[in-house]
Amino acid sequence: MISKKMEKMVTNNSAIRAMFEEGNRLAKIYGKENVFDFSLGNPNVPAPAAVKAAIEEILEEDSLMVHGYNNSNAGYEDVRQVIAGSLNRRFQTAFSEKNIIMTVGAAGGLNVILKALLNPGDEVLTFAPYFVEYRSYVANYDGVLLEVSPNTVDFQPKLDEFEAKITPKTRAVIVNTPNNPTGVVYSEETIKKMAAIMESKQKEFGTEIILISDEPYRELAYDGVEVPYLTKYYNNTVVGYSYSKSLSLPGERIGYLVIPDEMTDSENVIQAAVIANRILGFVNAPTLQQRVVAKCIDEKTDISYYDKNRETLYNGLKELGFECTKPQGAFYLFVKSPVADEKEFVTTAKKYNLLLVPGSSFACPGYVRIAYCVSHETIVNSLPKFAELAKEYK
């Protein structure tokens, strides 16, 4: 009954679905507080109080304006101006509202730009481990996702392999820094090297290779680390942003794309993206939330909350003998499984009500992802369980 493409996805989906249901099952037996669900990237920090205040303020305005269609499918012009201005102040860029397209989250934005750019058979490169949905997003437009293998020493990108894997069919490269699932941030030096490789390959092949920067975790960086703004290093860059983590609004689906003037054929790409946004059925980003993010442009989520979790969990696990690169951003730890088959480790962990995600789901077997965007109490109470788990592998 369903399409051939979807048949495969429904089959694959069952595993993830089964794990999710397992979590619910365990919670029913042991009580929610005794199940340590580290599987989802759902922020546990409430939205800033300013979000509520902004909504209340907006509701006093004319309902036809608040909830109506936008004049442009790219979103409210004044909202896009506010965002461009904020980026310009923070990153010394020179965007105007026309470079910003409001999207239904970063996931919506990635789909929009991939639809605007990809012809069937085009190759898209990304670095393992990576957010598994990239594969589906690229497949939606009949592109082929190819991966650079993981560098398990420090999870920085393997640039030699990257260079070797760029072909005349390479249309785009997706990077995600701060990274899901490793928490690693790419340094300015890395970005410069990456940009130089892409520039040189563009010349060699006479092609345009677009760098797509998926940035839902931009604001979640610790220890004062800088997250370089990629449009400044490489002209053919598109940024996909989301307020899901920075304002704790993941369910509201609000984000934007940045398509800079420096990009080749920029005007056309912008127009194609606006049309893709419309015909994929997004039409426009949700209007009330567009206004909210403009009003909350200088608001920040309380990252000290995640930072505290990061320190407690990282130190706790290291003490127990687990191997892990200390993350500089996002809210994930990517921990080496004590046995090669990390799915077995995940199954064992479940005995202690610890719900982890196998690295295979991120094209990096032998590791597990722990999402620490949970309450600090959950972190603290989980450590004795991790201790019991560690014992099994000694």
Next chain:
Amino acid sequence: MISKKMEKMVTNNSAIRAMFEEGNRLAKIYGKENVFDFSLGNPNVPAPAAVKAAIEEILEEDSLMVHGYNNSNAGYEDVRQVIAGSLNRRFQTAFSEKNIIMTVGAAGGLNVILKALLNPGDEVLTFAPYFVEYRSYVANYDGVLLEVSPNTVDFQPKLDEFEAKITPKTRAVIVNTPNNPTGVVYSEETIKKMAAIMESKQKEFGTEIILISDEPYRELAYDGVEVPYLTKYYNNTVVGYSYSKSLSLPGERIGYLVIPDEMTDSENVIQAAVIANRILGFVNAPTLQQRVVAKCIDEKTDISYYDKNRETLYNGLKELGFECTKPQGAFYLFVKSPVADEKEFVTTAKKYNLLLVPGSSFACPGYVRIAYCVSHETIVNSLPKFAELAKEYK
């Protein structure tokens, strides 16, 4: 730089864009109140007061729940229960929450179900005149949209031609009643005949043909006319609904799909649709608005407002000698152009600051669409302009 598929769309888009800019240009010269913009289906009735009250009430709850990810990409279970219950009460159906998938508007919903169902080359039938975006939605999944020619006598579907055009490759049929752009409502008799044709063709070809009912205008029906609920007449029916018009929330992108148990392989279709919703980048429908529509389930937009516009405009235009089928639903009049080339008529109308949409945009040349979801004042003040326009063609 952009994909081949999008190149064509960017070229075609320029015409619509030009018209939109023309409206803005005229408004600047003559003042907004002297430009009669009948081009957009943007409701002019404010959202019911209950919407504001609902949002304020929801904001008092835990922000993590209000703005967080849903447990299921299908949307909040309790919201889906409320919607299923409301449909069951109104239409004597037997839906539960699992039959409802919350979507980013009806446009999002149509994309989701088409992605779930279509293989490349599959045929989708619809009845001219039709909402032009169907062509893009079907093309997104490499389907082929085929049209049944318009019945310009009363704009009811031509069922003989419909029957003749169903082939073994026909995968879906899209209907839209109340209809954009004609305002026509399909009678129960029509629906029964249509269902019988599809049942018989399914048997003849050994195929499954899915009826997709696009229903953003369901609640906008006048003169007490009944809009039949299609799942009751044909098992393989999927309904796409939107609150854009019924609660005047077009910018908020909130709607749902109904996939009934009676449908062949229903469980699989539901699962495929939920996954399609996720991988197309919608992820989940906006959370705050999900809660709003549940709280406002019994609220209705003030259709007497549109009804008044309908009467004034329809009677006014008839008196001036224009030909038009009186619409029973939606908020559009589909008026016969006094000259065969309706684009010429649209251009002439522009001289009087009357902005109309050519029927060619709905696969029905020789007609123009007038969206009367504007203020009553605009309707009244436009009539002398229509009178001047009519004179040109006498």
